[in-house]
Amino acid sequence: MISITQLSRVGLGTSRAASLGSRMAPAAFNAFLKLATEQNVNLIDTSDFYGSGDAERLIGRGLRATGYPFFVVTKAGLPRVHAPGWLSPLNQIAKKIRQRAGARNNYSAAYLVGSVQRSNQRLGVETADALLLHEPTWDALAGTDAWDGLAQIRQQGLARYTGVSTDDYRVVEAGIARGQVQLVQTPVGWGPSGHAIAALCRAHGIPVIANQVLQPYPALQPAFARHMAAIQRMDGLADISLPQLLIAAALAEHKADAVLFGTSNPAHLAHNIAALRYVASLPPALPAITQLLS
Template sequence: MTAVSRLGLGGSKFGSFANPAPAADSERLVRTALDLGVTLLDTASIYGQGDSERIIGRAIAGRRDAAFVVTKGGQTFSAKYRLLRTAKPLIRAVLARRGGAGNAVTAQRADAISADWRPRVIVASLEASLRRLRTDRVEAFLLHSPPAHVAADAELALALVAARASGKALRIGVSCDDLATLDAALDQPGYDVLELPWDVLTALGKRAETIRARGHLVLAREVVTLQPGLTPAQAVARAIAHPTVDCTVVGTGKPEHLRALAAIARGSAR
């Protein structure tokens, strides 16, 4: 399995209506990340209506073994938003001329998102992600911000364990939004990856001992937005230094920012 880098590149804005950058720029950014030793690429089935995974899939073609790909499933878009994707190039061109109107589309996205946590649907989501990523496996597949009762669902956990046994997901786990969901995920022995926002990471308490003892892979997210008193560089450095964090995921569209953060990560290697 590809080694996990201390810094990871988040793909939530790849292919988004709110992101004016063309797909080719995002693909180049992913390749730049790999060149810098940033191996972990974090995406999800709903990012960019699936286009984030497509962009990453194209970018890692020919370099698949250099990437540690993390994707997530469980959240879905309405039929209307899925239809919008087919007209995305035209819509984005119109929004660009209006100057930032893409944010208005993104702001309405919450009303178009639903979730389906049935085990067969989650497994189908993984299969669809593999097709978009043009790969036969992902290094990690996570439930995407489920409520606590979903993270605690033993039948769902068993379905993901089976996916891991099949080799389609080398590791499995939960992207948690709160401590209740984290506690539920820790109650399922099959999970071995946790993606946690900064506010949850700073409230772990004795959970940190459990996480370390079980050998969970821990990804930190939202480390910049949830540390508003710090510069992005300071926020990322602080997250990388957290004793429970294995990889800090950042979202940036600028190669120069990525290079600067990658330098911080190299300087703090354990």
């Protein structure tokens, strides 16, 4: 059983793995698990919102078929539809209709407990590794019993760890104060900012998982292309790509303990995992690289 102190420094995101138009076949996903395991990756991130539960089903079937050890983070709170398994293709259509109708996030204790129970069924486990509130804001949590819900989830053995996936500092701070946050997921961008949540978590010994690390890629690509040769001549950075730079920088700057990325391409998966070899060399080069890309 993997603990939060044993998480790999990169992890697999599954936000599109079971979505309409980008759904991975079970055999292809199982091959991903094999490749990740061979590269010592043991972290998967998912949500009951991803593919309206089909991402969790894909993961559960894959882990049962392969037997590979992974720490699976799932999330709850965003509006979703959960028809029985044989009707699951209709879930995503119904979810989009609900979103357009203005369905709201739900962080009530009863909703969260019910959500993780269904997530565990889809994942094929009695106890989730981790259950996080999905994108809660300070205002969205006001007046809810969300923290009590997370406490109940651990007390009932429905998840080993609980936490939040958010960019709202106040939410992280409140969850830590209530003792219900043992793991945090948050967006991490490029540049010198973005240390506040990481610093708060580090002060309390709470691991941080970064998402959206590759989001700056389109904006930075033109400048990186112009200065790629100069960057790759820096000590220890030979052949580094922009995706690898973004992944390695989040770790080198201590903005996160692990970085998520999603892909359905095995070559991209291996390439992104290889970003880890640049982490140790990046700190002295980052000021110059930041200036080149600004």
